[in-house]
Amino acid sequence: MANVIIIGAQWGDEGKGKIVDLLTDQFDIVARYQGGHNAGHTVMINGQQFILHLIPSGILRGNRMCIIGTGVVIDPKALLEEVRMLEEANIKVRGNLFISNRAHLILPYHRAQEQASENARGSKKIGTTARGIGPAYEDKMARRGLRMTDLLDPKALKKIIFGITEEKKRLIASVNGSSLLDPNQIYSEYVSYGEQLREFIVDTAFLLNEKIQNGSRVLFEGAQGTLLDIDHGTYPYVTSSNSMAGGACVGTGVAPSWITGTIGIAKAYTTRVGGGPFPTELSGSIGEKLRQQGAEFGASTGRPRRCGWFDGPATSYSVILNNLQAIVITKLDVLDEFEEIQICTGYSYRGNRLNEFPAEIKVLESVKPIYKSIPGWTCSTAGIRNYDELPSKAKDYLQMLSDITKTEFSFISTGPDREHTILMADSWINKVIYSNNHK
Numbered sequence: 320m321a322n323v324i325i326i327g328a329q330w331g332d333e334g335k336g337k338i339v340d341l342l343t344d345q346f347d348i349v350a351r352y353q354g355g356h357n358a359g360h361t362v363m364i365n366g367q368q369f370i371l372h373l374i375p376s377g378i379l380r381g382n383r384m385c386i387i388g389t390g391v392v393i394d395p396k397a398l399l400e401e402v403r404m405l406e407e408a409n410i411k412v413r414g415n416l417f418i419s420n421r422a423h424l425i426l427p428y429h430r431a432q433e434q435a436s437e438n439a440r441g442s443k444k445i446g447t448t449a450r451g452i453g454p455a456y457e458d459k460m461a462r463r464g465l466r467m468t469d470l471l472d473p474k475a476l477k478k479i480i481f482g483i484t485e486e487k488k489r490l491i492a493s494v495n496g497s498s499l500l501d502p503n504q505i506y507s508e509y510v511s512y513g514e515q516l517r518e519f520i521v522d523t524a525f526l527l528n529e530k531i532q533n534g535s536r537v538l539f540e541g542a543q544g545t546l547l548d549i550d551h552g553t554y555p556y557v558t559s560s561n562s563m564a565g566g567a568c569v570g571t572g573v574a575p576s577w578i579t580g581t582i583g584i585a586k587a588y589t590t591r592v593g594g595g596p597f598p599t600e601l602s603g604s605i606g607e608k609l610r611q612q613g614a615e616f617g618a619s620t621g622r623p624r625r626c627g628w629f630d631g632p633a634t635s636y637s638v639i640l641n642n643l644q645a646i647v648i649t650k651l652d653v654l655d656e657f658e659e660i661q662i663c664t665g666y667s668y669r670g671n672r673l674n675e676f677p678a679e680i681k682v683l684e685s686v687k688p689i690y691k692s693i694p695g696w697t698c699s700t701a702g703i704r705n706y707d708e709l710p711s712k713a714k715d716y717l718q719m720l721s722d723i724t725k726t727e728f729s730f731i732s733t734g735p736d737r738e739h740t741i742l743m744a745d746s747w748i749n750k751v752i753y754s755n756n757h758k
């Protein structure tokens with residue numbers, strides 16, 4: 320048995336898509352468990368770029384079962400666009416993709432609601448992806464959400480949509496002055512989505528458990544990052560779901576006792592999109608250089624990502640929350656041209672070193688990073704596949720990150736392609752995933 324969870328160990332965009340794609344080779348099934356089309360996974364295969372928002376990147380293998388689990392919120396229009404994009408690239412989707420009948424839907428009023436609530440926040444905007452994710456989860460918790468299974472019963476669907484749209488119109492009009500929501504239009508759009516998606520909708524919890532009991536190996540693919548987790552992240556500047564490892568069980572209906580371990584993905588530096596505290600953020604030319612070298616622009620929204628040095632306390636917090644067996648360090652090559660590199664080893668607040676990652680946003684906004692400065696390696700690591708070929712200063716840097724986070728590095732990514740990866744021989748990933756593979 321090897322059922323493994325992959326999560327982002329920072330604020331998202333750590334490069335999970337590539338690592339999931341790489342590891343998929345060793346698994347039978349890839350399952351998404353939370354978030355929606357706010358996520359954006361970029362995968363390069365033989366020079367061709369794919370950006371996936373909802374469908375697990377395992378689909379690109381062409382012969383893996385891919386699950387969109389119960390914990391995901393689905394905009395059917397975005398999903399169908401993704402199916403179309405993949406089929407146009409000759410990638411097999413039908414027969415490989417299965418969507419939970421219990422997953423909740425995003426409706427047009429969720430986007431309108433989100434816009435209204437972001438506007439009302441003024442300078443305290445969360446900076447969401449504006450995809451209706453938060454309001455869809457709000458409705459799920461308030462027990463007035465629509466689920467995939469509702470799409471399959473047009474009569475019942477009509478009743479629910481007409482009832483709830485009236486309520487939403489009043490709500491949105493109270494903030495915006497008016498609302499253009501039309502229940503007839505929403506109904507006819509969604510009933511058509513139901514027809515198009517019918518073949519994908521199943522009880523994925525049942526399917527996954529049956530497969531696992533019969534020996535299939537599952538890779539659980541997290542979206543966003545641990546520090547955006549609704550419960551443990553930098554609240555309220557978070558997403559509306561459990562992006563940490565714990566979310567994988569709830570979001571798929573697979574019990575914790577089936578899980579072998581968790582791998583965290585972290586960039587060799589740090590980025591964040593949207594609002595919220597970011598202690599190691601670099602606002603000047605160094606931040607700009609990181610953004611340009613790392614092509615740090617959001618895969619979903621195109622927004623420039625905020626960039627900063629590696630944040631030891633934030634990543635260590637992730638290690639604890641997820642009990643990470645291994646970290647994968649991505650984008651090492653982005654640091655190739657820096658003469659000096661800083662690593663944040665701790666936070667100080669009002670002159671005292673903090674021992675914990677603070678819950679209070681005001682504190683996190685005013686902590687001072689404690690940096691360790693090291694000379695850069697100033698030569699190319701791009702595309703290196705063998706650890707011994709790394710410059711010694713890059714090895715020292717990696718060792719320092721491993722010491723700070725008290726976690727081993729299994730993979731080091733040195734470029735966007737599948738091949739641009741170093742697998743550490745003695746690592747957890749090699750021992751548990753590759754060596755135990757009976758496929």
Ligand code: IMP
Nearest residue numbers: 331357358359446447448557558592593
């Ligand atoms: P929401 O998920 O659209 O509600 O946005 C909430 C916060 O999470 C915002 O700061 C977004 O920028 C951030 N966020 C959502 N999805 C991602 C992602 O895939 N990568 C990085 N940040 C994300």
